[in-house]
Amino acid sequence: MRHSLPLAPQFYVTAPQPCPYLADRMERKLFTALQGDAAQKLNDSLSKQGFRRSQNVLYRPSCADCAACLSARIDVTRFQPTRNQRKVIKRNAGLERRATSPWATEEQYDLFRRYLDARHADGGMADMDVFEFAAMIEETPIRSRVIEYFDPESDKLVATCLTDMLDDGLSMVYSFYEPDMARRSLGKWMILDHIEIAREAGLPYVYLGYWVPGSDKMGYKAEFDALEIYRRGVWERLENASDFSSDTHPLSTDPIAEQVANISFPDTRG
Structure with missing residues (x-):
């Protein structure tokens, strides 16, 4: 009888x-x-080891x-909002949250384009068309949701994650929001609301991606209490x-073979 072992x-x-x-x-x-x-x-396993998902890739x-990029997550049980964050919560308390399946819409894409054009016009996603956007949202082999936030008075979509x-x-x-509503701090609001969603679901963490000291784009994550880094x-x-x-050093990163050897994999048998 032949026995097959799970392949890493x-x-x-x-x-x-x-x-x-x-x-x-670089x-x-x-x-x-x-x-x-x-x-x-x-x-689930690799997210706990600093990996992030992008469509069908971890x-x-x-x-x-350089080892400046550090995976970051918030410990929901220990998190306490700052005075400024409490103001953000109060400012956006009237927004309506809707959780849907990962399905792209024209309204999402229009908001996404306004966000990129205003905030990241020279970024790597600046040329993303509607088909690439749909792939980003819909190509997921795991349990994913699109969390949308609407202004209840106009029923206008103002933020999405x-x-x-x-x-x-x-x-x-990935999250994006209405750039003309800067005063409402919608990017921070979505993080704060995800902390609340996790708390309601009894989940201990909210994963934020990478915190990068020295980066104006990614440094804001250090403003959140109970932040952990990998x-x-x-x-x-x-x-x-x-x-x-963000200083560089030639010994900052282990050799690739050593990195892979130190990754733990889940038992997928049964």
């Missing part, structure tokens, strides 16, 4: 390209395909001489953001 995912490394967060840096990613019956378990930064459901929390894959194979509480820098 195959990992690959992207070619270096300009970093979208820090000037004069980024490189370690990635694997997310597919098959074990996709949900693999996403990836983690693996830059040759593509959210993955993990076994220990919510992962905010570093050297463990999650640790972020006590003082000023202790971290």
Whole structure:
């Protein structure tokens, strides 16, 4: 009788390209395909090890001489909003939240285009067309939701987040919002509301993607209480953001083979 052992995912490394967060840096990613019956378990497991999902791929930064990007999550049980965040909650209390299946709409895409044109016109997603947008939303092999926020008076869509459901929390894959409503701090509001959703569901964490000290685009995540970062194979509480820098060092990143060898995989048998 022949016995088959579960196969570990195959990992690959992207070619270096300009970093979208820090000037004069080159980024490189370690990635694997997310597919098959074990996709949900693999996403749950690798999310706890600093990976992020993009459609049918899981990836983690693996830059040759820089380790500035740190996976970040909020411990929902310990989170306490700041005075400013309480104002954001109050300011947006009237918005209507609607959770739907991961299905792209024209209204979402129109909002997405306004957001990119105003906030990230020179970013890597600036040329994304409606078909690529639909793929970003709809191509998911795991449990995902689109969380939409509407102005109840006009029934206008003002913010959207593509959210993955993990076994220990919510992962905010990508969010965008109405750029003309800057005063309402909708980006921060969606994080605060996801903390509330996780709390209601009894889930301990909200995963925010990567915190990048020194980056204007990604530095805001350190403003949230009870933030944890994934570093050297463990999650640790972020006590003082000023202790971290974006300095490069040729020994910042372990060799690829060593990184892969240290990844833990879920038992997908049965």
